[in-house]
Amino acid sequence: MRCEPFTNQRLFRLYEHVRDTLNDFKTMGGDIGSGMGEACLKDKERTATLMDKVWTLTTPGQEVADLGAGSGILGLTALLREAKHVHFVDQNPYLTSMIHFLATTMGFDNDRFSVNAGDAASIALAPGTRLDHVICELIGTGLIGESQVQAVQNLVGKGYTHTGTIYTPESSVSTVELVDVHSRALTQPVPYSTVRFSSETAAGVQTSVTVRGVREGVAASALIRTELEYHDGSRTGAFKNLCKPRKALLVREDKPSWDILVEPGTQLELRIEYAFGQRQMPKVFVQAH
């Protein structure tokens, strides 16, 4: 589900205000990091969709965490929706100082927010924190490259969540398919990993699936796609800056240098192995049946 940016005028005004403040901070020489937070914010379709999810899933009085808060846009949306308190977390101290500036100048009382600079995968929040809603957008396609699982599990492990806590997003479903050098699909996509962030115990993916050919060609790579699921049952797919399909290295286990030929009906077993949150090129091992 995507949003036409923006149907909710309050959210549109918030978006413009945060974007303009980020630009002002940059002009004043603020080091807002490698640009990921900024690129995400400026992907309007992505940001409008996530803001709409947060608006829908936040209820007045909730205690909320916004992990990988970036510009703070999602936690600020929760504050606008009358969250009791938002714990913002980002590793970039320039962004956290901007979040503090934004929340203060927007008129939110000091006791309604706290801003934490540090690694979301290990950060400790104030003693007694009891979260009703965890917002976390540290998502790399396939959960590669960003520490979504570790960040949510850190809060669960430290006892800040409870059985009624909701998570935005709640889970991810990743699929794999073989594609040729022009990125045309040679097999159907097959789900290989479903991760429910609140209860994930695995450190990564280690699984095998069988794919079936739908077109003739030589496989050049494995394509991974990820969809996100939300507490209201809706799903989102790829945006310019979220869940963009990504290629994995294809390795033929039995004859490393041979072409992997696919024809309609060909069955191939794919073994997929990688750790969540590592900056690495995932490998997909393939074996002809």
Ligand SMILES: C[S@@+](CC[C@H](N)C(=O)[O-])C[C@H]1O[C@@H](n2cnc3c(N)ncnc32)[C@H](O)[C@@H]1O
């Ligand atoms: C994908 S952006 C999302 C920003 C914001 N939540 C949004 O939706 O626009 C990810 C942000 O997470 C931060 N980040 C990445 N890894 C982190 C970590 N391990 N701990 C804390 N922040 C992290 C980055 O600095 C960046 O600002």
